[in-house]
Amino acid sequence: MGNIDKRNRLDENPFSYQITKDDTVFILFQGKRVKTLKGKEAEKFLERIEDAVDEKEEQLILAKITGNFKRGNERRK
16 A cells, blocks of 8 residues: 555545435545445445555545545635
């Protein structure tokens, strides 16, 4: 996993997720919702998260599922 996160950004735990009553999963990046998963996609994601060995692997799964959503033009607070 060393070559994947060369700048150690995942060590900061920027990603998180929330599960609703109807098993919808919201993926958050720094507290902002960036992706919503429902149905089979949400089930598959939850299985992968349960199998994760540590927090860094969870962060990597979350990063991969969000895809390439950052383009460099996001505003900072």
